[in-house]
Amino acid sequence: MKKGICLLAILLLLPAARPTAAEDYRPVVGQQGKDVIWVPTPEDFIEAMLDAARVTSDDYVIDLGSGDGRIVIAAARRGARALGIEYNPDLTELSRHKAETAGVADRARFVTADIFASDLGRATVITMYLLPDLNLRLRPTLLGLAPGTRVISHAFHMAEWAPDETILVADREAYLWIVPARADGVWALRDGGAPSELRIVQNFQKIEGTVRPGLPIAVGQILGDRISFRAGAASYEGRIAGDAMEGTVNDGGSKRTWSASRTGR
Numbered sequence: 630m631k632k633g634i635c636l637l638a639i640l641l642l643l644p645a646a647r648p649t650a651a652e653d654y655r656p657v658v659g660q661q662g663k664d665v666i667w668v669p670t671p672e673d674f675i676e677a678m679l680d681a682a683r684v685t686s687d688d689y690v691i692d693l694g695s696g697d698g699r700i701v702i703a704a705a706r707r708g709a710r711a712l713g714i715e716y717n718p719d720l721t722e723l724s725r726h727k728a729e730t731a732g733v734a735d736r737a738r739f740v741t742a743d744i745f746a747s748d749l750g751r752a753t754v755i756t757m758y759l760l761p762d763l764n765l766r767l768r769p770t771l772l773g774l775a776p777g778t779r780v781i782s783h784a785f786h787m788a789e790w791a792p793d794e795t796i797l798v799a800d801r802e803a804y805l806w807i808v809p810a811r812a813d814g815v816w817a818l819r820d821g822g823a824p825s826e827l828r829i830v831q832n833f834q835k836i837e838g839t840v841r842p843g844l845p846i847a848v849g850q851i852l853g854d855r856i857s858f859r860a861g862a863a864s865y866e867g868r869i870a871g872d873a874m875e876g877t878v879n880d881g882g883s884k885r886t887w888s889a890s891r892t893g894r
């Protein structure tokens with residue numbers, strides 16, 4: 630009997646297996662955030678967004694205002710490395726706990742920080758569910774990311790920067806942009822004969838200009854580092870790498886290469 634009482638006393642003295650604070654935390658939809666409230670993206674729509682952005686294990690995904698971490702965890706489940714930037718430390722802790730439980734903590738990282746004071750330079754994919762004015766504040770930073778970076782925003786646009794693709798599932802929308810390379814400026818174009826002056830005026834992913842004086846560019850566009858335009862009967866396609874570009878031109882059946890180097894902005 631004495632033995633039983635001793636055992637009971639020991640058991641009562643042992644610390645109970647308490648849940649951690651992160652496990653305890655229950656965010657409430659609509660709760661205040663720094664610049665925008667917390668409203669989670671539904672899991673099935675996250676998959677549609679990640680499909681549209683073609684997220685693979687080669688990607689580094691950053692979710693701006695990562696809430697309870699669900700987008701970051703879903704990206705990590707696809708093998709991507711992913712980072713959530715969230716201002717509310719309780720949400721960051723909860724996200725870390727959820728990533729551990731999902732077995733993706735080695736690829737899903739979370740920091741408590743302000744998205745407007747964070748370095749996004751490593752991202753190959755940016756996801757966000759913010760507000761139109763916040764998207765606009767972020768736009769210059771997003772346009773400065775490496776050409777080809779995919780930006781996907783749940784529900785909200787980027788004003789005159791028209792999306793390259795719209796994702797529609799039931800009544801929910803997201804928009805995808807491919808960060809365009811900078812093509813604006815004056816270029817020395819070598820296209821078979823003597824060099825000519827290619828002038829490009831860029832408006833996000835659209836370009837206008839002239840291939841030589843009097844020959845305007847038509848249906849010009851930039852998709853990541855890829856450029857395409859028409860001039861007269863010729864269709865140009867190519868890739869931009871800094872101040873150089875090269876590609877092929879199809880001139881009514883005959884195909885030849887072209888290249889250009891930027892001489893001024």
Ligand SMILES: C[S@@+](CC[C@H](N)C(=O)[O-])C[C@H]1O[C@@H](n2cnc3c(N)ncnc32)[C@H](O)[C@@H]1O
Pocket residue numbers: 661662663664665666667668669670692693694695696697699700714715716717720742743744745757758759783
């Ligand atoms: C609408 S929720 C989206 C959550 C998550 N991205 C999703 O789609 O499920 C926006 C999140 O941004 C966070 N947030 C608001 N302002 C922020 C800021 N300046 N920096 C970092 N996070 C912020 C909020 O706390 C909230 O969790």
